[in-house]
Amino acid sequence: MSLKPRFTSTVMARGRCKACWVTSGILLVILLSFWSLNLQWREFLAPDAMLKMGQFLMGFFPPETSPAFLAKTWTALLETLAMSALGTLLAALGGLMLALPASKTHADDSARAKPVVRLVLNALRSVPELVWASLLLIAAGLGPFPGTLALALHTTGVLGRLFAESIENAAPGPAFALRVRGVGEMRIFLYATLPQIWPQVISYTLYRWENNIRAAAVLGVVGAGGLGQMLSYHLGLFQMRETSTVLIGMIALVALVDGLSYVSRRWLDR
Amino acid sequence: MAAGLTFPALRDPAATGRLGALLVLAVLLWPLLVWTEFKPWELLDARSLKSTGKFLSSFVPARHDAEFLTLMAKETWRTVAIATAGLSLAFVLAVPLALLSTARLSISSLTGRMAAWPYGLRQAARWLAIVLRSVPELVWALIFVRVVGLGPTSGVIAIAIAYGGMLGKVYAEILEAGDAAPTQALLRNGAGRLQAFFYATLPQCGSELVSYTVYRWECAIRSSVVLGFVGAGGLGQQLDTAAKMFSGGEVSTILIIFMGLVALADRLSAWLRKALG
């Protein structure tokens, strides 16, 4: 694997190095981005801005530790954890249900529903959880319920596609033997395909839980409850000490779920 | 032959384990449902159905007058620009982080265990990357909006910090996944760390590093939309405004543009990865 020559002028002059052109194109876009955004670097890097930020950061310490507030934070933490867990679980079920019509299970499969279902899955996963949440607030009101649904919808798109790819990549032998006997597709899925893809199903689901705990933590910003709602509220009131407690809770929760997911995946792989 | 013998009916040994697991799941599920106030029937009550129905019906037709579309075009570019600028800064942050934390360039470990100081430094760099990446970029954005005010700066900084941690950690992992021998050979012969990096480590991992970075650019665009919800501008902010004003027509236009943008970025990123890999 040789290092591709980057900016040797002779190479560029010859115009043969595709990677060079692409790289210069990328640099151009980057420069344009910075220039067009008119970023307030002065605001950020000027000495008085630095001082302001320093003071701002100082406001974070010490974190608010009154029992009443800790209790509130604990409830919000449980709410966020529950949102992420339930949302991921619902998405795993939804993904499995949609994965079968979204995949071509064997060479003669008409797979009539595949294009439509794939489109649905793509639409679900293109829209970020936050956008789903803000739209679902209209139907479900404020609180963790729209947050859970938003997570479930978005993650169904992600998992559905991953599961469909697993189904298509599974060894065809067991399914073939059952299909030859006229067994229905659902039963073939349960007895031949699902046992093969099961480790991947669990692994992907746990991995998405890690992602969803971060998403759940911030969904509250639009009103979907949990730690995010507390964060947005206290930050808006410039209550920095309370904010830092909530932030610590967030970081701890994310670390906890990351750890649980890692340990579960190791245990299941044994 | 065993035919003709009858066996005492055996119990399935996995049955108790499965039943136990099912019970545990049920016990865990109940509090989840309670804490998330999971009441799907509320979606169907008369009042909520009416407002949902009204909102959904206002989705069609999607707003497509020239003035709105020009505004959307500008905001789309702004979203992409925030993502690109943020990711480039993240790259600038991630490279030193990765170089500092990777064990691949360790000179002290050439002769056995890594010495204490370098080990501490490397662990510190690793943990810094992990902390940066654990805080969701939205949180960073929220904080920076307080400092620098509304606008794209907070978005760019938020993406730079969060993605810097992410890229730093993954770059280090990619560097360590490759074969250590070429790098160690150069280091043993007295080459400097950066020299060894450019001549031995980078050629091995270069394409994977590029590939991952391009993939993260795609994700940065999605993050950039999300950051718009806290005032960083771009499509996200427009979507937030439109949703709060219940203008279904604008929401559907923005959603369509957004899905198109994501699909385009997806395609572009795949092409870039092939061209640069």
Added chain:
Amino acid sequence: MTVLPVLELQGFSVRHAAARADAVTIQGVNLSVQRGEAVAIIGPSGAGKTTLLHAVACALKPVSGSITLLQTQPWALSRRDLHRLRARLFLAPQSPPLPPRQRVVTAVLAGQLPRLGLWASVRSLFYPMDIPAAQDALAHFDMADKLFERVDRLSGGERQRVGLARAFVSNAELILVDEPLSALDPTRSQQAITALVRAAQTRGATLITTLHQVEVARAHFERIVALRDGRVFFDTPAAAVTDGMLRDLYADHEDELTVGMQGAAALKDGVRDAAEVTRAMTCR
């Protein structure tokens, strides 16, 4: 009173799934099998034995000719009727079609699926409903102790026997087995083939097996059909097969013939070989 055959092939030509558009793997085969017969199909590698078996199992559509299976024309049936016809036959592919992480009991009981309802099938996944049937089927192959093991923890020969045990619970009228002995040592081979033939007999089912081991075919089957280059080379009762016919059949493939006979020679001498033979003896 004419007894209608279970299987009737006329001018049957089939193209193998992966073959070129103009290559026909099975050419103009005429075959008629009566109910309750036990037929062994032998032939050198590339003769098309597996393709023929899969075509009989309605997994491959014929290019020309006709097939009458269990007194019906399968390819003239509607999809639903074809589905129901499929339940009456059983195909055991050469490579055991068992999901690696599934347990033996579930893998064997999957043979009952065509006659179980959906709810019963799902329930059986959580708690196998007919453990005695699986036990009995496995006992014929000396595998009853592996009832609750995972498939991927078994050896190649054990997996092959589990695949054969599925036939026992299937209640099929036509049992098609592709190379049942490829991973088995001579003692186990004898046990397996005897169990298969006897199972077919007691159920009144028809058994068609492709075999590489010529002497096993001669010893256990009443009728032998030989294929060579996609055509029927000879179709005679086993007793009438001479060594000369076999030599002609395996012309240019003599090594396969000796191997096939060597395995049988060990069988005849009753040599007990504890190690499971690897798949080097197959012709695929």
